[in-house]
Amino acid sequence: MGPNQQKLLANAAQAVRSNAYAPYSRFHVGAALLAADGEIFAGCNVENASYGLTICAERVAIGSAVAAGHRQIVAVAVATSGGHSPCGACRQVLSEFGPAMEVILIDADDPTRTRTTTLAALLPEQFSSGAL
Numbered sequence: 001m002g003p004n005q006q007k008l009l010a011n012a013a014q015a016v017r018s019n020a021y022a023p024y025s026r027f028h029v030g031a032a033l034l035a036a037d038g039e040i041f042a043g044c045n046v047e048n049a050s051y052g053l054t055i056c057a058e059r060v061a062i063g064s065a066v067a068a069g070h071r072q073i074v075a076v077a078v079a080t081s082g083g084h085s086p087c088g089a090c091r092q093v094l095s096e097f098g099p100a101m102e103v104i105l106i107d108a109d110d111p112t113r114t115r116t117t118t119l120a121a122l123l124p125e126q127f128s129s130g131a132l
């Protein structure tokens with residue numbers, strides 16, 4: 001992924017974060033995925049009054065990509081206040097569609113603090129279809 005694509009992906013994550021529906025936690029999350037063919041898919045967290053039904057931004061984005069027929073994801077950008085990394089459940093769901101995915105973590109309050117890592121580093125020994 002080149003610096004231009006990284007910038008586009010980061011901007012998409014920041015933009016979709018403004019649509020986060022998070023009236024309970026007030027923790028707004030935006031996620032943007034880069035599919036193998038260059039298309040970008042975005043998602044934000046969607047909370048619910050029945051708290052446990054909340055869906056994380058990363059999983060909303062994965063659902064959007066898969067629904068559009070894209071199953072190969074090469075990178076994900078996640079924008080949060082503080083630049084936090086995806087929860088364990090999202091790491092596992094992301095790994096289904098891109099075990100070698102690059103991960104860009106954006107601090108929405110200070111995007112100069114953006115850092116990059118990989119899904120392999122965040123989720124070693126993920127459970128995968130090879131086990132079944």
Ligand code: THU
Binds near residue numbers: 027028029044057086
């Ligand atoms: N959240 C995400 O959207 N992604 C994560 O990886 C971690 C947590 C959301 C869920 C909930 O709406 C809020 O952040 C606080 O947990």
